[in-house]
Amino acid sequence: xxxxxxxxxxxxxxxxxxxxxxxxxxxxxxxxxxxxxxxxxxxxxxxxxxxxxxxxxxxxxxxxxxxxxxxxxxxxxxxxxxxxxxxxxxxxxxxxxxxxxxxxxxxxxxxx
Amino acid sequence: xxxxxxxxxxxxxxxxxxxxxxxxxxxxxxxxxxxxxxxxxxxxxxxxxxxxxxxxxxxxxxxxxxxxxxxxxxxxxxxxxxxxxxxxxxxxxxxxxxxxxxxxxxxxxxxxxx
Numbered sequence: 588x589x590x591x592x593x594x595x596x597x598x599x600x601x602x603x604x605x606x607x608x609x610x611x612x613x614x615x616x617x618x619x620x621x622x623x624x625x626x627x628x629x630x631x632x633x634x635x636x637x638x639x640x641x642x643x644x645x646x647x648x649x650x651x652x653x654x655x656x657x658x659x660x661x662x663x664x665x666x667x668x669x670x671x672x673x674x675x676x677x678x679x680x681x682x683x684x685x686x687x688x689x690x691x692x693x694x695x696x697x698x699x
Numbered sequence: 700x701x702x703x704x705x706x707x708x709x710x711x712x713x714x715x716x717x718x719x720x721x722x723x724x725x726x727x728x729x730x731x732x733x734x735x736x737x738x739x740x741x742x743x744x745x746x747x748x749x750x751x752x753x754x755x756x757x758x759x760x761x762x763x764x765x766x767x768x769x770x771x772x773x774x775x776x777x778x779x780x781x782x783x784x785x786x787x788x789x790x791x792x793x794x795x796x797x798x799x800x801x802x803x804x805x806x807x808x809x810x811x812x813x
Contacts, residue, residue: 619800621801623802628806628807628809629806629807630703630791630793630804630805630806630807631742631791631802631804632804633801633802633803636800636801674741685747686732686734686744686747686793686802687802688744689741689742689743690741691740691741692741
């Protein structure tokens with residue numbers, strides 16, 4: 588699976604949108620882009636994933652660049668509960684069922 | 700989604716002792732993963748446990764130090780043997796979803812070794 592690059596940390600104000608970037612310039616055509624987050628004292632939880640098209644769910648939106656070399660996780664209205672480490676992970680379609688490889692992630696702080 | 704229960708949630712242990720961590724899933728799963736998260740670090744895979752076969756260990760992790768049992772499709776244990784302070788970490792178990800495209804994680808076991 589290809590590697591991703593994320594900022595070490597980001598800060599946001601409560602109730603404002605947050606855009607978390609992820610670069611993956613060596614992404615292959617069959618790599619899915621996954622986002623997980625880890626709240627304090629908890630295991631990682633699934634946020635969203637996509638292949639080529641932008642994706643929306645109740646937690647967030649995923650915007651994928653046309654060349655797929657970068658993506659952005661969008662939290663539309665940050666709350667204090669969204670303070671967590673966010674991991675952007677690529678995983679090849681052929682590796683479904685195998686483990687995820689976690690990088691350092693982005694630590695998001697949400698200010699009241 | 701799968702519900703994963705880990706026990707204990709935390710423990711403080713003495714050097715040289717062993718601790719067995721339990722992972723219970725509310726549905727049958729073929730694969731279970733054990734991860735370690737050292738203080739301030741990201742997750743690192745220790746091993747993959749399939750029911751009915753020996754666990755597969757990642758580079759840097761050995762069976763004598765981290766023996767794993769997988770007696771059925773809903774349960775697994777990870778033992779941290781002959782502990783030292785360097786073993787102080789959070790240990791997490793994880794299972795893939797039915798479609799195997801996402802993973803579910805337990806809350807982890809926070810281990811401190813004195």
